[in-house]
Amino acid sequence: MVETTRRREIEDVASELFREHGYSGTSVRDIARALDIQGASLYAHVASKQDVLWSIVDRTASQFEAAADAALADLGDAEPMARLRALALAHVGVVVEDIGRASVFIHEWRSLSPERRARTLTRRDAYEQRFRDVIREGIVAGTFAPIDPTVAAAYLLTALNGLVAWYQPDGRLGPSSVTDAYVELSIRAVSGAAADEAS
Amino acid sequence: MVETTRRREIEDVASELFREHGYSGTSVRDIARALDIQGASLYAHVASKQDVLWSIVDRTASQFEAAADAALADLGDAEPMARLRALALAHVGVVVEDIGRASVFIHEWRSLSPERRARTLTRRDAYEQRFRDVIREGIVAGTFAPIDPTVAAAYLLTALNGLVAWYQPDGRLGPSSVTDAYVELSIRAVSGAAADEAS
């Protein structure tokens, strides 16, 4: 049950299967088949199926947090737009780097046990709070349009997370061009004065 | 197996359960329990579990299409920004009106049988094409920033769809204020000239 190469392989193929068919839609024997071993053999490496999900979610949560920390570290008190840009860039970076794990983190936390689920939601909320804060500061500074920071942050994060729904690492669009476009779209969404156009 | 009130009730509770636990994570007996009947009794009303999912997805797909049709009908050749605004408003409208069914349509199409899945994806692509088209026109007209219309349309649609991840019909935010904010954020994301800011 310790951290070995094999254990990591299991989480990798499990991420991909969970992403495609969901946690409930993936059986232990499915994961084993992808590794060319028997279902029961998996239990030499993991304590339970739930344990595999938890490892993936927990590790990916840490990656998102670390990326945000690093992004903000070297521009401490820069203006809100630069900080939001850095946050968005870091977020998309984690998603693009390992789309399987990111997808599981984003969608499959519902399948966690109640306690782990609650703990994960708390972390997610703290993470989202960084976005809310910088958006609020930007509004106060007049850089961003006056929109409820909670709604704006939710909009931006789900938009960035939406990448996992369609992005293919070996598709026609390279990771950097998609990343740039996503960051630019996000910045522009919250920028500027209030639009006074009637619908 | 014909369309009755009871059949509709089944789809309603199934939508909510599929939304919360996914298609695979919801058993026929779960659906029955929510209706206070036995699992086997459901089969007096539906042909199969898959059949319930298909009804929900199929009907919701039609709702999105009809809403888009209606939105564009009365402003045929208006300028791109007005058309995109109408499309976004219509989309969010369908989502907010029945968030359970919308959530299932958006996330659970993977659990459809291969043939139905393919058919649904084709419809989705045609729907998304409307967004791509109007975005392309807006870029040509100079109203929108020059971003790959495919990326921009995917960004916008997943952002709007992201509403199902957090919106609660009886939460502190009313449907109209959230809808307005979402439309405004979306319009601004694609509007304007190219941002020439370095990251």
Place this chain on the structure above:
DNA sequence: GCTGGTGCCTAACGAACGTTAGGTTGGAGC
């Protein structure tokens, strides 16, 4: 007062589920 249909029941089916127990293999270290 019989008929038909709707809506539900219990009982059961074979298959698949997550998981446990106990055993075999093969290579590394002393």
Place this chain on the structure above:
DNA sequence: GCTCCAACCTAACGTTCGTTAGGCACCAGC
């Protein structure tokens, strides 16, 4: 040459899955 350990095996467990079969209660229409 023996020990150890990681990695895998087969067999089986109790449970839950989607689904079928057959039957009963109620109510409307003739």
